[in-house]
Amino acid sequence: MFKKILIANRGEIACRVAATARRLGIRTVAVYSEADAQARHVLACDEAVAIGGPAPRDSYLRADVILAAARATGAQAVHPGYGFLSENEGFAQACADAGIAFIGPPPSAIAAMGSKSAAKALMEKAGVPLVPGYHGADNDPALLAAEAARIGYPVLIKASAGGGGKGMRRVDAPEDFAAALASCQREAQASFGDAHVLIERYVLRPRHIEIQVFADAQGQAIHLGERDCSVQRRHQKVLEESPAPGLSAARRAEMGAAAVAAAQAVGYVGAGTVEFIAEEVDDGDIRFYFMEMNTRLQVEHPVTEAVTGLDLVEWQLRVAAGQPLPLAQDQVRMAGHAIEARICAENPDGGFLPATGSLDVLRWPEHVAFERGAVRVDAGVREGDAISPHYDSMIAKLIVWGDNRAQALARLDAALQATRIVGLATNVAFLRRVVNSNAFATADLDTALIERERAVLLDQPPLPLHIAAAGVVAHSLAEEAALEGADPFSRRDGWRLHGGARRHVDLEVDGQMHSVALARHHDGQCELQIGDQHWPITVRALGGALHDLTLGERRLRLEVFKHGERVAVFGPEGSAVLREVDAIAHAGDAAGEGGRLTAPMPGKVVAFLAAAGDSVAKGQPLAVMEAMKMEHTLTAPRDGVVAELLYGVGDQVAEGGELLRLEPV
Template sequence: MFSKILIANRGEIACRVAATAARMAVRTVAVYSDADAQAKHVQVCDEAIHIGGSAPKDSYLRWEKIIEAAKATGAQAIHPGYGFLSENEAFAQACADAGLVFIGPPPSAIEAMGLKAASKQLMEKAGVPLVPGYHGKDQDPALLQREADRIGYPALIKASAGGGGKGMRVVEKSEDFAAALASCQREAINSFGDDAVLIERYVQRPRHIEIQVFGDTHGNYVYLFERDCSVQRRHQKVLEEAPAPGMTEAMRQQMGEAAVAAARAVNYVGAGTVEFIVEQKADGSMGFFFMEMNTRLQVEHPVTEAITGLDLVEWQLRVASGEPLPLKQGDLRIHGHAIEARICAENPDNNFLPATGTLQVYARPQATAFEPGTVRIDDGVREGDAISPFYDSMIAKLIVHGSTREEALARLDAALAATRIVGLSTNVQFLRHVVKSRSFAQADLDTALIQREQAVLFEQEKVGLPMTVAASVASVLMQEQRAAQTHGWQDPFSARDGWQAWGHTIRRFEFDFHGEPQKATLHYLHDGSLKLEVGEAAGVLSFEPAADGSIELRYAGQRARAHVHTRGETVHVFMPQGATQILRIDPLAHAGDSAAEGGRLTAPMPGKVVSFAVKAGDKVTKGQALAVMEAMKMEHTIAAPADGTVAELLFAPGDQVTEGAELLKLAA
C-alpha cells in the first residue's frame, strides 16, 4: 500500500478521498489554486501545494505542475478524483512516465472510452447494445444534418469528448439543427478542447441507469449493481438512487454482464461506470442501450457504498497498489435503499442559473437526530466559505440509507429540512419538492420528470405569510430580550415588554414578501400576552427559544419550530414545511430611494461574453435571445425582458464581466 498520495482535485471529492486515506494511514497532499488557498480540502490533507491561478486552466488542469508537486512531496501515486484531469489519458501517461501510479485505469482504456463515437464502435464489436445513430469521423455540418434527418427527430447532438451534460442538445425539428449544432460545438470546445459530435435517436421516456464496475490488474472484474440517475436538469443529475426501482434480477444481471464486457474490452483497471439509456416500452418491459463509460469514480458513488457496505475509494487504492479485488461477484449483496441529493448553488426558479456568494449560514443535518449510519454528507466547504464562479456549483452531497425506498425518501426529506443555507440561492427546497412529487414518490421515473412535474416543483411557497411574519417578529423580540439581558438593564423604563400605565402599546412592522408590501401590527396586552395582526390573520403570538437555536413558535392556533437568520433587511425563515425569505422594511432607511432604472440588461453572475445575437439599432421582442454568456462551465442565454430597441452593446465577445455588469442598453 502507498504511504503518501497526491489528490489532483479540490472540494468535496478531495475531502472524500482524504478521509479514506487517513483511515488507511495513507498520508495525503492537496493541491490548490489562488481561489482555494483557504479551502477545506487544503486543511484536511497532511500537506498542500499551490499550483496556480483561480481558473482551472491555470491550476487544476496544469498536469505538469501537479506532477512536480507529487515528486517534490514524495507522493507515490496521484488520485485524480472526478472532473478536471480524471479522464485525461495524456495525464495518466505522464504520471506513468514520471514513475507515479495513476489511481485509475490505464491510458489506453481512457483513450478508448474517452471519445463517445469511437467507444460506441468498440462496444458494437463487443456485443453491447447501442442506440441508433451516427458515430463517424466526418464532421461536415451538412453531413451531420443529413444524418440527423435520417435518424429522425427528436435527435440528440452530443459532444464526442463530453460528459456531465455539457456539449449536449436535444433537437426537435430539422430547421433547429444548425443553431443547436453550433452551440453544442462551441460549448464542447470550451469544456473539452474538441468540437467533434455524434448524433443519436433521442429515446422517448428514457431512464438513465448506470452500472458500477471494478477491475484489477489480475484480470478480475465485478459489477457492484446499478444506480438510477434519471432525475436530471440540463442533462445533469439531481438525484441518484440505488438500487434502481423496478429493476428485475434478470435485467440487473444482463446489464451487469454487459458492463463487465465493456470493461473487459478495454482491459479496464479500477473504478468505472458504464452508463445505459433504458427505454421503457408500452408493454412495461425495458430495453437498454450503451451510452458511455466514465473512466473514473462518480459523484454518486456513495449510494453504491451505502447499499453494499463497501468503501470504493479504499478499493481504488488497493487495486492501484497491485492488490486483487477484495470480493468476488458472488460475495456482493444489496442491502436496503440509498438516495443521494446534490445540493447546488443555483436558482431553480430561474432555469437553474448557477449562483455565487458566501455561505453566511451553512447548517447541516445533525447526525445525532438520525439513526447511526443512515445520513451522510460529503462536502468541501464550511460556513463562511465562498462559492466562486470558477468551479462547479455543487455545495454538498446528501446521502441517506433506509431498509426500504419509502424509508429512505422520508429520511431524505427530513435531512433536507434540517439543511439551512443563507448567503446565496440553493436548490434545497426544490429537492424537497421533487422528493414529495407524485412521480418520484411512486418511482415513475424518466429523464423528463422535472418537466412533467414542473407545476409542483417550481415557485412553490410552502411557508405562508402569517407564520413567516410571526417568526420574523418573534426573532426581533428575542433579540431585544437578549440585548436587555446582556446589558443588565434592570429599571422598568428600559424594559422592552410594552408595558404602559393606560391603554396598550402598539408596534407596527412593514415587510416585503416576494414583491408584495405587507404590514403587521403587534399589540402588547395588559395580561402580558401578545396579539399579532397580519393582513386578515390575527391571533395570540407566543414563543420561546429551543436548545438548537430555533424558536418554538405558536401563532393563531398553529405551532411550528422555526430557525430564523437575519442578514441586513432580509429575514430567512426555515420551518419543517419549507423555507422562505421576507424583507423587513425600515421606512427611514428607504425614505430617499428612487425608482429603479429601467432598460438595463445585466450579467447574472461573473463570466465571459460568448456572443451577441443583436447589434445597435435592432428591434427586439420580449423573450428574444440577445446574448450568450459562459459561467461555471455552462452557457447562459440573456433574453429581452420586454419589447424595445438595442441602443448600445457595452462589451465584445470574449470580454470577462463581473456580476451585475450592464451588457447592453435597451430603449423602449
C-alpha cells in the same frame, strides 16, 4: 500500499479521498488554487501546494504543475477525483512517464472511452446494445443535419468528449438544428477542448441507469450493481438511487454483464461507470442501450457504498497499488436502498441558474461523514466559505440509506427539512418537492421528470407569509430581550403603564412589500396583523436561532437567522427568505431602472445574438454567458431596440452588470 498520495482535485471529493487515505495510514498532499487557499480540502490533507490562479485552466487543469507538486512532495501516486484531469489520457500518461501511479484506468482505456463515437464502435464489436445514431468522424454541419433527418426527430446532439451534460442538446425540429449544433460545439470546445459531436435518436421516455464496475491488473472485472440517475435538470443529475426501481433480476444481471464486457473490451483497471439509456417497452420490460463510460469515480458513488457496505476509494487505492479486487462477483452483497441528493447553489425557479455568495449559515442534519449510515453528508465547504463562479455549483451531497425505498425517501425528506443554508440561493426546497412528488415517490422515472412535473416542482410558494413574519417578529423580540434590564422601564417590547402598543415591520418578499404589525394589548396579549388578517401570537426563545411560537391555533418551532436586512426563516413546511426593510436607511434610494438586461451571475460573455440597432421582442434570446462550466442564454426583458452592446465577446462580467442598453421601441 502507497505511503503518500497527491489529490489532484478540490471540494468534497478531495476531502473524501483524504478521509479514506488517513484511515489506511496514507499521507496526503492537497493542491489548491488562489481561490481555495483556505478551503476545507486543504486543511484535510497533511501537506498542501499552491498551483495557480482561480480559473481551472490556471490551476487544476495544469498537469505539469500538479506533477511538479507530486515530485516535490514525494507523492507516489495521484488521485484525480472526478472532473478536471480525471479522464485526461495525457495526464495519466504523464504520471506513468514520471513513475507516479495514476489512481485510475490506464491511458489506453481513457483514450478508448474518451471519444463517445469511438467508444460506441468498440461497444458494437463487444456486443453491447447501442442507440441508433451517427457516430462518424465527419462533423460537416450539412452532413450532421442530413444524418439527423435520417435518424428522425427528436434527436440528441452530444459532445463526443467529456460528459456531465455539457455540449448536449435535444432538437425537436430541423429548423432548430443549426443553432443547437453551434451551441453544443461551442460548449464542448470550451469544456473539453474538442468540438466533435455525435447524433443519436432521442429516446422519448428515457431512464438513465448506470453500472458501477471495478477491474484489477490481474484481469478480474466485476460490477457492484446499478444506480438510477434519471432525475436530471439541464442533462445533469439531481437525485441518484440504488438499486434502480422496477428493474427485474434478469435485466439487472444482463446489464451488469454488458457493463463488465464493456470494461474488459478496453483492458480497464480501477473504478468506472458504464452508463445506459433505458426505455420501457410494451410488455413492461426494459430495453437498454450503451451511452458512455465514465473512466473515473462518479459523484454518486456513495449510494453504491451505502448498499454494498464497501469503500470504493479504498478499492481504488488497493487496485492502483497492484492488489487484486477484494471480492469476486458472487461475494458482493447488497442490502437496502440508498438515495443521494445533490445540494447546489442555484435558483431552480430561475432556470437553475447557478448562484454565488457566502455560506453565512451551513447546518447539516445529524449525520456521519464518508461512512455508511442512515444519513451521510459529503461536503467540501464550511460555514463562512464562499461559492465562487470558478467551479461547479455543488455545495454537498446528502446521502440516506434505508431498509427499503420508502424508508430511504422518508429519511431523505427529514434530512432535507433539517438542512440550513443561508446566504445564497440553493435547491434544497426544490429537492424536497421532488422527493415528495407523486412521480418520484411511485418511481415513475425518466429524464424529463422535472420538466413534466414542473407545475408541482417549480415556482411554488415558500413558507406562508404570516408564519415567516412571525419568525421575523420572534427573532426581533428575542434580540431585544437580550438587551433588557430588570427595570420595566428598560423593556423594549412597547410596554406601557396604561394602554397598548403597536409596532410595524416592513417586509419585502420576492420584490413585494408587506406591512406587518405586532399589537400588544394592555392585558399583555399580542396579535400579529397583516392587512385585515390577524392572529393571536405568543413567542418563547429556546436559545440560539430556535423559537417556540403559538400562532392562532398552531404551535410551531421556527429557526430564524438574520444577516443585515436579510432574514431566513425555517419551519416544518419549508423556508422563506425576507428582507426586513429599514425605511429610514432607504429613504433616499431611487427607483431602479426596469427592463435592463443584466448578468444574473458572474461569468464570461460567449456570444451576442443581436446587434446595435436591432429591434427585439420580449423573451427573444439576446446573449449567451458561460458560468460554472455551463452556457446560459439570456433573453430580452421587454420589447425594445438594442442601442449599444456594453461588453465584448470573451469579457468577464460581474453579477448585475448591464450587458447591453435596451431602449423603448
